[in-house]
Amino acid sequence: MESGDDIPAPPRPVLFVSYSRTDLAHARPVIDLLEQAGFDAWWDGRLEGGENYLQTTEQTLETSACVVVLWSATSVNSHWVRDEAQRGRERGCLVPLTIDGTMAPLGFRQFQLLDISGWDGSPESPEAARILVAVRAKANVASPAPAPAPVLAPPVNSRPAPAPPPAGGLALSRRTLIIGGAAAAGGAGLLGAWQFGLFGSPASAAISMVVLPFGNETGDPDKKYFSDGLSRELRAVLARNPRLKVAAPASSNAIEGEDDFAIGRKLGVSNILRGGVQRDTDRVRVSTELVAIEDGEVLWAKSFDSALEDVFAVQSEIAEAVAVSLVAEIASDAEAKQSLAAQSEIGGTQIVEAYEAFLRGMALYDLGAGGDSTRSGLAQFDAAIAADPDYAAAHAMRATMLLNLAVESNNAGETRRLFAEAITAAKRAIALEKRLAQGHLALGFALNNGQLNRAAALPSYQIAERLGAGDGDLLRQVATFYSYGAEHQRAGQIIETALELDPLNARAFRSAGFVALLAHDYPKVISRMERALELNPTLASVYYAMAVARLMQGDAAGALALAGKERTPIFRLTATAVAAARLGDAAGSAKAFDQTLADYGDAALYQQAQIKAQQGDKAAALGLLGRAISEGDPGLLWAPNDPLLDPLRGEPAFKDLLIRLGS
Secondary structure, three states, rough: OOOOOOOOOOOOHHHHHHHHHHHHHHHHHHHHHHOOOOOOOOOOOHOOOOHHHHHHHHHHHHHEEEEEEEEOOOOOHHHHHHHHHHHHHOOOOEEEOOOOOOOOOOOOOOOOOEEEEOOOEEEEEEEEHHHHHHHHHHHHOOOOOOOOOOOOOOOOOOOOOOOOOOOOOOOOOOHHHHHHHHHHHHHHHHHHHHHHOOOOOOOOOOEEEEEOOOOOOOOOHHHHHOOOOOHHHHHHHHHHOOOEOOOHHHHHHOOOOHHHHHHHHHHOOOOEEEEEEEEOOEEEEEEEEEEEOOOOEEEEEEEEEEEHHHHHHHHHHHHHHHHHHHOOOOOOOHHHHHHHHOOOOOOOOOHHHHHHHHHHHHHHHHOOOOOOOHHHHHHHHHHHHOOOOHHHHHHHHHHHHHHHHHHOOOOOOHHHHHHHHHHHHHHHHHOOOOHHHHHHHHHOOOOHHHHHHHHHHHHHHHHHHHHHHEEEEEEEHHHHHHHHOOOOHHHHHHHHHHHHOOOHHHHHHHHHHHHHOOOOOHHHHHHHHHHHHOOOOOOOOOOHHHHHHHHHEEEEEHHHHHHOOOOOOOHHHHHHHHHHHHHHHHHHHHHHHHHHHHHHHHHHHHHHHHHHHOOOOOOHHHHHHHHHHOOOOOOHHOOOOHHHHHHHHHOHHHHHHHOOOOO
């Protein structure tokens, strides 16, 4: 090539910049910096008039070398920004920045966050240098070489070295890049960025831990509720600290009896808080220690002796000591102490009698045995409220137990009464303490399941999700709510976060299976339910979901076999009837339907409609659904997405029914 020929410049790596439109003034300096550094920064301001927004955005998001997300107080609540960040995380090319000091939302806190809230926009500043180091590491783009020493004349036929291809180039498929070498390269780049001070002080990182059930050292088995309850309350307090990632209660208790360090490793956490409780009539001793799993180092240990009425101060002191000990590893002492603000007690009591009744009620709630156990738990929460009428958490749990009884009841009149009482209790809890997530969750459940009023329930679920971001069990229930509507992606994201927080909870995997079922993702139904059975082989309704999934995959014989294993009679009968119908066994299907009618009557109108729809009797199915609406049958929540009702979807009467349900 002659020296005068033009040499085409290598293509500029494309970066996807995700932000909230209200933050445009903060986003523009970042965009300008990236453009000046040789990147092609894509942001929504570049869209041409009339251009297909969704198609262009998705195409760029999938092909960009890097996804730069600008977290702020506004963007953390944007579904668009969260979805774009999620895709960057999945592709292994996410660079998260905080422009106002706001932490990344739950699910993104495992990534080191670069705080540029103090940046003045200058391209010569240390913050600008760190942004570029982070982006180049994730985009697999080499940093500019130092300027060469001056020479008198350029070498003949010199040409610039080719730039490395952008991540996601044509040589490999996107799947190969994500699973194979690109992910490894991204990790190496991140390590290099850390070593060169990219993230400065890792103040936004979260330290993981598990609070193990405290030992009952009283010698009285009947006092176990107190030691279990104290550790449970501590866990809830610590989980509100944004600097801590605390394993959820179900996972902590699911492997009780195993070696403490084995528990920690199974949960994937770095630290263990364990202890023991002794108490008599009026005094309590709590011995605690915080231990690092990696080397067994005791980071902090202390025993507390106090009068029983001072147990609340003991609980606060333990939480403060643990938080400061751990957070100090990733932040300054001042920042560690500031992080304690989120741990303040919410909706609690200072009356020992009320507190003890509450802990006894929680022990019965955790037991989850239903029936008399639920009623006994309700009595304990009533006792807590009698001792302290302003105990917001007790009112919220009273509402929760009333809802459990309503779901268990086969009497329509009793069910309506229980739902109404639950709404009253939940509203009382919220009036006493608006920050109490359980109160909002209970109200949302009562409105949705008791009144089939999804629109009224939605704000309560949204508030509960925001307040309970660190509570895996609460998020599990929020995900279920979203799965009933059109927000399948949202439901899937939330249930994945719940599983991350509570990785050994069989109920969480069961909920994940049902979320997948209503999204018609049948392979995931099977995998989630199989995991639930590994964790708890006696779990109810799991085989029902698997049977429906097999049926939808065209395996009616497999569905029938799974139906026979289902522990819940109504679900076993329903799955058996529809599988038999698919196999052409009209007699077997009719027998299961007749048994459903005989055993449950109007308490199972929705299940009867499912069977009739699968038998091909559309008129009967629609008639049963109409009666189910009149009775307020909560099974109708499934109707918008239920695969067993697919034969009805083209019917005008079914479309009218969905409109009546607000779907």
